[in-house]
Ligand SMILES: NC(=O)c1ccc[n+]([C@@H]2O[C@H](COP(=O)([O-])OP(=O)(O)OC[C@H]3O[C@@H](n4cnc5c(N)ncnc54)[C@H](O)[C@@H]3O)[C@@H](O)[C@H]2O)c1
């Protein structure tokens with residue numbers, strides 16, 4: 147992992163150090179995804195099955211995973227893993243339950259009552275990645291808030307294994323979250339099916355979940371179609387930025403950096419610190435820990451595009467973090483809390499020496515579906531509210547309208563919109 151002295155870098159070099167690994171956004175990939183979406187729109191299930199056979203399971207002939215299949219798989223799960231899922235389910239549920247939206251009612255002027263209301267989306271599509279690793283934890287992150295919001299249709303899609311099965315852990319999570327509509331498909335074809343609908347999969351209002359470049363491109367494309375679904379956020383390859391000082395334990399910092407590096411070759415991890423000794427000790431701890439890491443080859447690739455950055459101060463470290471806007475930010479210092487006002491641009495922040503990032507991946511209770519690629523600057527982390535749509539009402543009495551009429555009519559005339567003004571004046575004329 148390369149070490150950089152931040153203050154000695156030119157503006158361009160600083161930008162290069164903080165650049166994300168290039169994502170496959172190529173015209174070729176976009177066209178490939180567009181062709182898959184068109185095929186699903188034109189041929190329905192036949193196209194979804196054809197692509198699923200090509201990429202995931204050669205022999206699959208039925209997309210739907212029946213409730214009996216779900217139960218049979220869930221029953222195979224060992225008690226240990228069941229208990230781990232139960233623990234994570236409880237913490238995630240506790241945290242998301244407190245995020246319940248509150249309707250509001252405000253009398254904005256005498257006789258004018260406005261309300262803001264929340265309505266659970268009628269159908270949500272939950273994409274659970276399954277290409278390189280099966281991620282039942284992601285199913286908890288999507289399934290728990292959908293269950294609390296009580297979205298009437300909760301549809302889970304995930305690529306099947308070579309035998310056409312979905313994992314016992316994933317199906318146990320589906321059962322716990324009350325998800326009964328499950329389909330065995332992944333990639334762009336699954337996103338297309340959720341968006342445009344097929345014979346067996348009715349379309350949904352919003353698609354959630356992370357995925358590879360095909361999934362991400364498909365989500366972006368279907369959201370742009372007329373009448374297409376909403377999507378949650380750009381959640382791509384994992385990232386972690388650690389800010390640490392001399393009080394940090396280099397073995398802890400190294401373990402955290404490796405935990406996100408092992409996700410994929412396109413992951414990126416960054417340590418920012420004013421401490422030379424911490425950076426050196428972390429570098430050797432990374433090497434030591436890599437020796438026993440089963441996914442060391444993947445992690446090593448991610449480390450090639452990662453960085454150890456030496457700063458002049460902790461304030462400078464905070465500025466770098468704000469500029470990078472990481473998906474995950476870990477602050478490993480005795481007085482971490484003191485720096486939080488300066489650290490706002492991150493998907494989720496892990497505070498103190500005993501808060502590993504992987505805690506949030508599984509079981510602290512926060513949601514691990516987070517904006518990557520710098521989108522933490524303007525996107526929020528996933529939460530319960532994302533499973534609702536918000537709308538407003540207003541009720542105006544005759545007296546209320548009379549009071550507001552001058553303002554409405556004047557503004558309408560200022561905009562040259564006479565019919566708008568007339569809709570008010572006609573009511574007041576009829577009154578007399
Ligand atoms: N940011 C987050 O919150 C978060 C959480 C979990 C996972 N992730 C990320 O999600 C991603 C998961 O990716 P994955 O690949 O393991 O699983 P995936 O389910 O996203 O993709 C697998 C699918 O990709 C399609 N595909 C593969 N090769 C193809 C090709 N050549 N042409 C067309 N389609 C093809 C197939 O349909 C296959 O089913 C990773 O990058 C991981 O880091 C992010």
Ligand SMILES: N[C@H](CO)Cc1c[nH]c[nH+]1
Nearest residue numbers: 281283284384385507514
């Ligand atoms: N760190 C990932 C989000 O970037 C989520 C995850 C799932 N399993 C383990 N980790």
Ligand SMILES: [Zn+2]
Nearest residue numbers: 384405406507
């Ligand atoms: Zn992770």
